[in-house]
Amino acid sequence: MAKLNMVQAINLALETEMAKDESVIVLGEDVGRDEGVFRVTAGLLEKFGESRVIDTPLAESAIIGTSIGMALAGMKPVGEMQFSGFSYLMVHQLEGHASRFRGRSLGEWNVPLVIRMPYGGGVRALEHHSESREGLYSTIPGVKVVIPSTPRNARALLLAAIRDPDPVIFMEPKRSYRAFREEVPEEEEIMEIGKAQIVQEGSDITVIAWGAMMRPAIKAVDEIKEKLGKSVELIDLLTMNPMDGLTVAESVKKTGRCVIVQEAPKTMGIASEVIAQINDRALMYLEAPVKRLTNYDVMTPYFGREMNYVPGQENIYKAIEETLNY
Numbered sequence: 093m094a095k096l097n098m099v100q101a102i103n104l105a106l107e108t109e110m111a112k113d114e115s116v117i118v119l120g121e122d123v124g125r126d127e128g129v130f131r132v133t134a135g136l137l138e139k140f141g142e143s144r145v146i147d148t149p150l151a152e153s154a155i156i157g158t159s160i161g162m163a164l165a166g167m168k169p170v171g172e173m174q175f176s177g178f179s180y181l182m183v184h185q186l187e188g189h190a191s192r193f194r195g196r197s198l199g200e201w202n203v204p205l206v207i208r209m210p211y212g213g214g215v216r217a218l219e220h221h222s223e224s225r226e227g228l229y230s231t232i233p234g235v236k237v238v239i240p241s242t243p244r245n246a247r248a249l250l251l252a253a254i255r256d257p258d259p260v261i262f263m264e265p266k267r268s269y270r271a272f273r274e275e276v277p278e279e280e281e282i283m284e285i286g287k288a289q290i291v292q293e294g295s296d297i298t299v300i301a302w303g304a305m306m307r308p309a310i311k312a313v314d315e316i317k318e319k320l321g322k323s324v325e326l327i328d329l330l331t332m333n334p335m336d337g338l339t340v341a342e343s344v345k346k347t348g349r350c351v352i353v354q355e356a357p358k359t360m361g362i363a364s365e366v367i368a369q370i371n372d373r374a375l376m377y378l379e380a381p382v383k384r385l386t387n388y389d390v391m392t393p394y395f396g397r398e399m400n401y402v403p404g405q406e407n408i409y410k411a412i413e414e415t416l417n418y
Contacts, residue, residue, distance in 0.1 A: 120172030
């Protein structure tokens with residue numbers, strides 16, 4: 093198996109699906125001749141041509157508007173928002189059209205489009221380039237929201253997203269783009285959208301994370317095991333909407349304790365919905381309050397203070413320790 097970073101794995105998924113299915117179209121700002129701002133679309137223009145790898149104007153609303161039209165005409169567009177911080181210009185068409193066609197047409201029409209967007213902090217970027225807004229997109233009925241955490245699950249989930257019959261927001265943690273490599277099988281893998289993954293089984297406490305927060309969470313869990321000898325069950329949420337509340341609840345029923353690690357600000361985030369799912373399904377099994385470790389309710393600071401703002405291994409460790417000792 094080849095060892096790929098996340099950029100290479102996403103590129104492989106796009107190339108694989110474009111070679112297999114002529115209806116798959118890639119479009120976005122600089123995705124063609126410049127091969128994407130992070131080089132995710134490298135080589136695609138040369139292989140598939142200008143009719144299938146389309147450089148668009150600097151207009152996010154045009155990217156999704158065109159994608160909606162393509163999807164309704166039978167194509168499978170994969171649009172790129174160069175940074176998630178600029179994606180809000182497309183929200184009206186996502187909410188007002190893409191998410192509603194299935195219901196509006198009583199199931200006769202669907203909109204199979206994917207919008208990819210790099211998100212999150214940790215790369216010393218400027219304002220509008222580091223936010224984590226998965227909670228915002230997860231509030232839109234009819235839209236699925238997926239966040240990979242490793243090269244392997246990035247390829248498998250993007251293939252699933254492209255083949256999904258409904259709109260999928262595919263948020264890519266750019267802090268993880270080139271941070272590490274992972275073996276990715278030669279044969280095709282598809283992961284189910286809407287299903288969380290138990291990365292490590294345990295019996296004393298459940299830790300839930302997603303995206304770029306998985307790596308510090310793994311390190312903190314290893315440290316807990318080494319220093320305290322505790323058994324931690326680690327869950328990668330992978331899909332924000334629809335959320336796999338059943339896997340979360342079954343884990344909490346087993347461990348009785350839970351810590352959620354979220355890169356986004358605290359209020360109205362995905363962690364809040366995870367807690368609600370636990371309350372609905374496993375409240376009577378809890379031995380301690382569910383703790384959520386998040387960013388602060390402020391805009392992402394400039395890079396000089398950025399890493400003090402994003403949860404890291406040290407404060408994840410403390411959150412787990414406090415919950416174990418409750």
